[in-house]
Structures are given as structure tokens and as C-alpha cells.
Amino acid sequence: MNNRLKRLVNEFPRYRNIDALIITQDVNIYYLTDFPTSESWLLVTPQKVFYITDFRYIQEAREGLKGIALIKQQTQCLAATLFELAKTYKIKRLGFDERHTSVACLKKLKGYCPRRTKLVPANGVVESLREVKDEGEITIIRQCLEVHAKALEMLKKVVKPGQTERQVLSFLEGFIKKEGVKFSFSPIIASGPNSAYPHAKVGDRILKNNEPLLIDIGIDIKGYKSDLTRNFFLGRMTPRYKQVFVATALAQKEAIGLIKPGVKVADVDTHARKVLRRFGLARYFGHSLGHGVGLEIHENPRLSVKSPAILEEGMIVTVEPGVYIPGQFGVRVEDMVLVTKQGCEVLSGNYY
């Protein structure tokens, strides 16, 4: 059993004392096994770990999965196979994640569940482990950010007024291909008033002089991700834009200044809002301040007033206040920050 699986099992007592956990999310299985997967389940017990899959994936699993028992689904469905194991290994309290289990799936599970096994809600067990990154993970995310910085440097050189948003996208696509990496999400390339849409789609709009160009992209290496927003400006900034940009950047800077282990994420979010309020801009800031980044582009902790989370060493979060003025423009200043022992490190600090 590898370290991550051991840490997972150590969490069982904290989750209503489960004695086994069924994991159905691909990304969680990948985190625990280092094996990219789909349509397969992982059953973790303190003694043994089982990978349940069907004939389509069994051959790859045989070659790629080490130290984990492979179970080929023989009966009609994964659920039936799962509970045969539950019977054999005398599982009493089987944890499942209510957020990753559909109502229909739970009904099916209950239909197959033997009398001696109880299905117990156990939410976010793997996700909470994933919040704190280990050295290996931090290294890969640094790699993502290095490639990301090169992408931004390239854009600075080639992007000109007269091009379309889609052309900017194709510069990026060429770069990605050359570097042998992937996007971590569908890029946002929003020119002029399009920048006022927080989730703008790339379109055929032509970039004009004296206009902002908001670029929110991410690089994916081995499943790990970067996520940064940069605000290019072609030509001369209007005084209004400059004011908004400075206010947003200041809100970010002050928020980052608060980040260290033990701090409530809600306080960091609240502070960024307070800074924007000083400029009369808080009402244009409609989303939360940031989110964890790792194997998923949005993961815990969320930097939100609603979250009870507390920052810990090893967390990597975005800090991204945004001001969106409909019909005019939007500014979002987004960097990635690693929580360190004493405070934090802006991982993307020097990348324009």
C-alpha cells in the first residue's frame, strides 16, 4: 500500500468509523494509484485495495497497476461485484461519497448490499487529502507554471491589434502542441467589452487598439494544472481602466499578504472585497476570491466567505479578484499561491 492509500485509511475513523471506502471518481483513483482510469472503481480497506473494472480496461490495468488487487467485473454490474467483495472481506461500514454518487446509483447499491454491510456517507475523504500538496506535486505544478510563463512571453510578442480572439487561441494551440502539454481548461481570450464576461467564449471579435485583452489559461502536465489570468492592453489605457486595474491588483496584493497557515479563507476573501469597496468596485466582483488547484482546476479549499476552511502549509490556491463592468470591460488579476510554513509564495510571481 502506497503512502497516499495509507493516509487515506488513517482517515477512516474520522469519517463515521468506516471500515472501507468505495471511490468512483477518476481523478481520485488516479491520485491514489497513479493509474489513469475510467469507468472503474477502487475499493479501499485497511488490509487490501481492489481495482474493479471490466474487460475493456483489465489488460491495461494488469500492466499499469502495481500492488493493488485486480477484480474483473464478472456479473451484470460493478455494484454486484463490489458487494461480493464486501461479503468476502466482511465489510461492515462501507463509505461512499454523496456528491459523487447519483440517487439512481445509490438505489442500485442498496439493491445489492448484503445485510451485514451498511452504506455510510463519507464525503470528500480523498479530496481533503488532495488539498495539501506534497513535494512531487508542487514540482509538477511549478513545471506547469514554467511552460505557462513561456506561453505568456510568446503571446506578448505575437499578439497585435487586427487579429481575432480565435487567432490568439491558435497561437496558443500551436505552442501547446510544440511543448507537448495540454490546456487545463478551455482558454478564455476576451477582448474589449467581452472581458466583462467572467466566462467569455473565444470568438471572432477583432482586437482593437486601446482595448484590454483578458487571457485566462492553464497548462496541464500529468493531470496537474496551472491557472492564471493576465490582462493585456493593446495601446493606451483609459484612465478608468487604469484605475480599475490598479484597484484589482491592490485587492489581490493585500489578500495575498494575509495568506499563511492558520488563516481562515473567508477572511482573505472578505479583505479583498473590502479593498474593492474603497474604490466603489465591490459590487462588480461577483465570484469568490479563488480556489485550490491540483488534479482538478477547481478544488478545495475555495477562497470564499461561505467556506469554513483554514489555510495549511502545502495548499496551492488561486487569488483572483475580478471587476466586471457590463458593456465596458473586465479585469481579473489571478495568480497561484503556495501556502508555506511562515506565509506564502506567489508561484507565478514573475510571470507577467
Add this chain to the structure above:
Amino acid sequence: MNNRLKRLVNEFPRYRNIDALIITQDVNIYYLTDFPTSESWLLVTPQKVFYITDFRYIQEAREGLKGIALIKQQTQCLAATLFELAKTYKIKRLGFDERHTSVACLKKLKGYCPRRTKLVPANGVVESLREVKDEGEITIIRQCLEVHAKALEMLKKVVKPGQTERQVLSFLEGFIKKEGVKFSFSPIIASGPNSAYPHAKVGDRILKNNEPLLIDIGIDIKGYKSDLTRNFFLGRMTPRYKQVFVATALAQKEAIGLIKPGVKVADVDTHARKVLRRFGLARYFGHSLGHGVGLEIHENPRLSVKSPAILEEGMIVTVEPGVYIPGQFGVRVEDMVLVTKQGCEVLSGNYY
């Protein structure tokens, strides 16, 4: 209210007499509104339709959605906003899909649900409408297949022994970009023994002479999809490969011969298996015979012995028997078939 929404409302009495339906799946909302969406909900009542979204998407929705009431989420969550509407419009039996609703989400919904509203399981209401394609949908899928045919023609010309699987993928990527379309799923390009993996990943294996090359790709236009598998062979086929290929193609041909309105999908699947059994190959055919294709790459009806579905005019399904001999090779012969009034039309018939 457009035709699809009207047809949807007409289905309500068949689904435990619901008087409203909440739709959370992006693809179903797109089908009903023609508006690409994410993280938003659609509430359909016989009188009125509501699109519930938050500040991030409201502006696009305002411009793109016609004839549907826009509701901006004001409170903490979509669920709270939903049940305010349920109260105002006196909804008594609100349908939800158990397969698209997580256990956690249902708990949340129940927490907000007013006393006079009952949450009623109503599964696959939109999906069942989507099974039968209208003229417009068939036209787009034909377009996907035309582009698909061009891709195959291109491959026939450029693929040579000595290239890697990944190089073949990059030919396809260049083509896709030039044509301005997308892949409908991550391509399968499996050379030699890799073809024995039904869901092989594209790798660095070098294509050799006298070896099979299995190519399973799809084209996406406006969300609609194609899905075909072709078995290239570089050089001379071995007698064993030829025998397996002929048997698989025959199983497909005979199965297609059965397709017409009123036929049970289970009978079509069973027949294909029977043909392969004559050649002693049925045990290598581990998946079902095919599936519906439309806005999703796999949708109903499934051509499976387990399915109770009956074919109807306007359905589009793949017919794809496959024989996978571990360590040796795999063959999958996959075409797309439209169920017509009298029988069927192989939509991809003339494409290599």
C-alpha cells in the same frame, strides 16, 4: 415555447404526473433551448420555462436565450432560487432525474423544498425524446459523417509504416483544425497488438508493415457526433486476421439486416453474437453491439441484450461488433445506421 419543449411537457403525464421538471444536464438544456450552457438549470412547467443561472452567465443568456424567462440566482444557491419559483408558480410535483442528481444535491433540494411541493423521480425524460432524431439533427450528423469520410480518405493517403500512433493522431489534429470541427471523443489509434484493447490510448508505438491499425474516431459539429471504427491494414493480412475480419464484418452485416422499426435491440445484439459463435469468436466480443449517437457519443438506445428498447424510425445507432484477441490483435467494424420507415440506412456505408 419551442416544439421540443412542447413535446417534453406532453410527456409529463407519463412520468408520475409531474407538473414541472428540473433539468440540470448541460446537454439536455442545449437540446431544449439551442443555447450552450454550463452550471445553470432549466425549470420547465406547462405554462412557462425558466433558465436559472448566476452572474457569470446571465449576460450571455440574455443575448442568446429567446422565449425563456431568465432568473438570476440571488440567494446562496440554485436550489433556493428554484424553490422560490416552485412556491410562486404553485408547483406540486417537481420531477428530477435520479441519474443526474447526486445524493448530496437531493439532500440540499429537500432542505429547501417547500411543504406543498413534492420531489418526484422522473428519469430520462429528455433523453427519451433525444433518441429519435428530427430532420435537422439527421442533416447535421450527415455533415459530421461527410467530414469524417474526408478524414479517412486523408489517412489512407498519408499513413505509412514507420510512423508512430501519435503521428497519425497529429495528421488528424491538423485536419480537424483545417476543417474547423472538433473530435467527438479522444481518438483511438491502435496499431498491431494494441488493437486488442477496446479503449487503447494513443502512444509512441511505431506502425509496422503487415500489421493492423485500428482507428476509432468521431467528428463533432454543433454538438452532434459521428463515431466510426475502421481497420486499416499495412501490408499483407495474415490468414488469421483475414478470417477474423470477415467474421466480424459478416456479424455486422447480418445485424444491420435486422434493423427496422419495431425490432427489439436485444435481438439484434444476440444475432451478431450468434454469427461470431459460428466462427468460435463470440467469447472475444465483450461489449454490447452498439449505441445511439447524437448530442452524446453514447446515448440511448443501447444495442444490448440487457436493453428492453425497441427500434423506432429516426433513431441513429452504431453497429460495432468487435473481436479482441489478447496479445494478438483486435477488429471492430463500426458503422452508423439510421432507422427508416421500412428498414434502415447505413449512413456511413460508402466510407472506406
